[in-house]
Amino acid sequence: EDQVTQSPEALRLQEGESSSLNCSYTVSGLRGLFWYRQDPGKGPEFLFTLYSAGEEKEKERLKATLTKKESFLHITAPKPEDSATYLCAVNTGNQFYFGTGTSLTVIP
Amino acid sequence: DVKVTQSSRYLVKRTGEKVFLECVQDMDHENMFWYRQDPGLGLRLIYFSYDVKMKEKGDIPEGYSVSREKKERFSLILESASTNQTSMYLCASSFSPPGSPLHFGNGTRLTVT
Numbered sequence: 001e002d003q004v005t006q007s008p009e010a011l012r013l014q015e016g017e018s019s020s021l022n023c024s025y026t027v028s029g030l031r032g033l034f035w036y037r038q039d040p041g042k043g044p045e046f047l048f049t050l051y052s053a054g055e056e057k058e059k060e061r062l063k064a065t066l067t068k069k070e071s072f073l074h075i076t077a078p079k080p081e082d083s084a085t086y087l088c089a090v091n092t093g094n095q096f097y098f099g100t101g102t103s104l105t106v107i108p
Numbered sequence: 109d110v111k112v113t114q115s116s117r118y119l120v121k122r123t124g125e126k127v128f129l130e131c132v133q134d135m136d137h138e139n140m141f142w143y144r145q146d147p148g149l150g151l152r153l154i155y156f157s158y159d160v161k162m163k164e165k166g167d168i169p170e171g172y173s174v175s176r177e178k179k180e181r182f183s184l185i186l187e188s189a190s191t192n193q194t195s196m197y198l199c200a201s202s203f204s205p206p207g208s209p210l211h212f213g214n215g216t217r218l219t220v221t
Contacts, residue, residue: 049209
């Protein structure tokens with residue numbers, strides 16, 4: 001069964017404390033893996049697309065990496081404004097599969 | 109930047125009413141989608157469309173219908189709203205090639221009383 005699992009469900013970090021969020025997937029025929037940021041009461045905001053194992057993308061304090069079974073979103077020296085829910089999704093052609101997200105809280 | 113605009117941020121309707129949620133995208137995307145998002149259940153696909161006048165059922169189409177008369181506009185219709193349709197509704201669009209990311213609107217928080 002195709003599925004996407006994110007861990008942890010929730011993460012609390014002190015400002016400046018780097019960490020990683022995990023997205024593991026079991027799908028047939030990965031066409032793309034996506035990371036989104038979602039603030040409360042808003043729609044998901046697109047961050048990155050990764051297409052093949054070994055690929056990396058960076059944006060400010062965020063860096064996404066991809067292997068054949070999972071993706072990591074590394075957050076370096078986070079700030080309170082990085083607090084949000086981070087969603088992972090995979091595409092297998094016509095289908096999108098979403099994880100349930102990691103809720104990140106960064107404490108000043 | 110891609111812009112996906114949903115007509116209402118908040119909507120309160122009564123049980124039995126017919127409800128229209130509108131979505132417009134400005135990037136000439138071929139594909140458009142409607143999801144609902146509920147705590148603990150994540151995003152669930154209601155309907156999607158690959159072209160004008162085309163529609164495909166998603167995972168939870170019961171109680172919903174859609175309309176796509178123009179490429180940029182995709183409407184979700186709740187034929188007779190029920191309290192279990194209280195949710196956050198998210199519209200998304202993408203280009204057609206596989207692997208193209210979804211771009212979401214800011215959502216409509218619908219409450220059915």
